Amino acid sequence: MRFRAKQYATTSDLEKAFLQIQLDEKDRDATRFLWLSDPTNTSSPLITYRFKSVLFGATCSPFILSATLLKHLKENPGPFATKARIIPLEIKSLCGDNVWRYCPTKDNPADLLTRGITSEELQQNEMWFSGPKWLNSKEDWPTWNGNNVTSSVCTTMSENDDKIETMEKNQNVCIGIGEIIDIERYNSYTKLTRITAYVMRFATNCRATETERKKDLLRSDEIKNAKFLWIRYTQGKIFSDEINCIDNSTKRKTLVRQLKLFLDEKQLLRCGGRRIDNATVGETVKFPYLLPAKDRLTHLIVLEAHENTLHSGINITLAYIQQTFWIPKLRQCVKSILSKCVTCRKVIGKSYPAPEIPPLPNERVQDATPFSITGVDFTGALTTRNRHNEESKVYICLFTCAVTRAVHLEVVYDLSEESFLLCFRRFVSR
Numbered sequence: 001m002r003f004r005a006k007q008y009a010t011t012s013d014l015e016k017a018f019l020q021i022q023l024d025e026k027d028r029d030a031t032r033f034l035w036l037s038d039p040t041n042t043s044s045p046l047i048t049y050r051f052k053s054v055l056f057g058a059t060c061s062p063f064i065l066s067a068t069l070l071k072h073l074k075e076n077p078g079p080f081a082t083k084a085r086i087i088p089l090e091i092k093s094l095c096g097d098n099v100w101r102y103c104p105t106k107d108n109p110a111d112l113l114t115r116g117i118t119s120e121e122l123q124q125n126e127m128w129f130s131g132p133k134w135l136n137s138k139e140d141w142p143t144w145n146g147n148n149v150t151s152s153v154c155t156t157m158s159e160n161d162d163k164i165e166t167m168e169k170n171q172n173v174c175i176g177i178g179e180i181i182d183i184e185r186y187n188s189y190t191k192l193t194r195i196t197a198y199v200m201r202f203a204t205n206c207r208a209t210e211t212e213r214k215k216d217l218l219r220s221d222e223i224k225n226a227k228f229l230w231i232r233y234t235q236g237k238i239f240s241d242e243i244n245c246i247d248n249s250t251k252r253k254t255l256v257r258q259l260k261l262f263l264d265e266k267q268l269l270r271c272g273g274r275r276i277d278n279a280t281v282g283e284t285v286k287f288p289y290l291l292p293a294k295d296r297l298t299h300l301i302v303l304e305a306h307e308n309t310l311h312s313g314i315n316i317t318l319a320y321i322q323q324t325f326w327i328p329k330l331r332q333c334v335k336s337i338l339s340k341c342v343t344c345r346k347v348i349g350k351s352y353p354a355p356e357i358p359p360l361p362n363e364r365v366q367d368a369t370p371f372s373i374t375g376v377d378f379t380g381a382l383t384t385r386n387r388h389n390e391e392s393k394v395y396i397c398l399f400t401c402a403v404t405r406a407v408h409l410e411v412v413y414d415l416s417e418e419s420f421l422l423c424f425r426r427f428v429s430r
């Protein structure tokens with residue numbers, strides 16, 4: 001209903017915007033898909049089709065859409081571009097100022113439906129019915145600082161060992177790579193750092209001239225920088241108080257004192273309390289990076305260490321991690337992560353156990369005279385010779401007392417009902 005509050009409203013069909021952009025002939029191979037030659041017959045042979053236009057719903061589609069529009073605007077300053085330029089101007093003139101504001105994704109009610117939500121969740125969703133919490137107080141309205149984020153991260157990325165730009169200490173608390181890349185979407189530390197390195201390379205390349213752009217394989221220093229970005233981001237997020245009080249000798253936090261924390265030249269929090277400063281070991285072993293125990297990055301690092309040590313136990317994984325990181329309550333954290341490792345479960349898991357033996361039945365444990373509760377069984381056939389030296393089969397009938405475990409044996413000549421009854425009479429008469 002808020003839709004009606006203003007004088008003008010603009011609507012557009014996003015799906016149509018995508019489908020109206022044609023794909024270049026040579027790019028169409030990238031959007032191939034298989035389909036039945038006869039949709040009514042599921043066993044009909046498959047045919048390969050190709051999309052002629054930009055697909056709606058693919059992850060890369062929004063980028064292709066805006067990239068195509070920008071390219072057309074740049075290359076065709078004709079009627080198309082003029083029209084495309086006029087539309088935003090027209091919208092602006094109709095709406096006046098202060099209408100277009102920034103709304104973070106998590107506070108955008110429109111995203112609830114486009115991203116999927118169950119009807120129960122929607123009915124209980126306060127944001128859908130009354131909008132974001134900050135809507136009523138103008139002072140709390142969020143502002144977009146996207147430019148700061150990108151430039152800050154890019155600056156960090158381009159830093160070299162000998163040319164380091166000092167960052168404001170408060171700045172690294174809230175801005176970082178985690179705002180750009182969602183770590184929850186990755187389940188491997190290597191993958192995360194490599195993707196981060198590629199993203200940072202793209203950001204640097206965008207600002208570089210054609211000749212300066214890097215196009216070859218990722219270099220080790222780029223991956224290292226990506227790792228530093230993630231460590232700095234996580235430290236800033238969790239240990240901001242520690243970072244702020246590091247230079248303040250009177251109000252030092254316990255953790256800072258205990259671990260002798262300090263900020264290195266890359267503004268990363270490191271521990272100095274290992275007392276092995278003079279040992280001939282690597283720099284990260286002497287002064288490991290501090291990371292929190294409960295964080296997605298730590299989780300990924302532990303998993304990676306566990307896999308790099310070929311699914312070793314807790315102690316080896318611990319030792320491997322401590323060569324680079326200092327994580328409080330690490331043993332506990334490693335233990336819980338390792339207990340969920342599927343590979344380890346498969347290897348060291350118990351085999352299928354025999355069922356537990358149930359308690360003895362009533363008859364077996366009650367006081368009774370021998371053979372008052374009796375079980376009967378036959379042995380297999382035994383070969384005997386009679387007085388004429390002829391071979392014949394005999395069986396042994398076993399009477400077992402369920403209480404005393406006493407056994408009575410009777411010879412039977414065959415498995416017929418008659419011989420059993422005779423044998424039973426013999427047993428009873430003894």
Ligand SMILES: [Zn+2]
Binds near residue numbers: 306311343344345
């Ligand atoms: Zn494992």
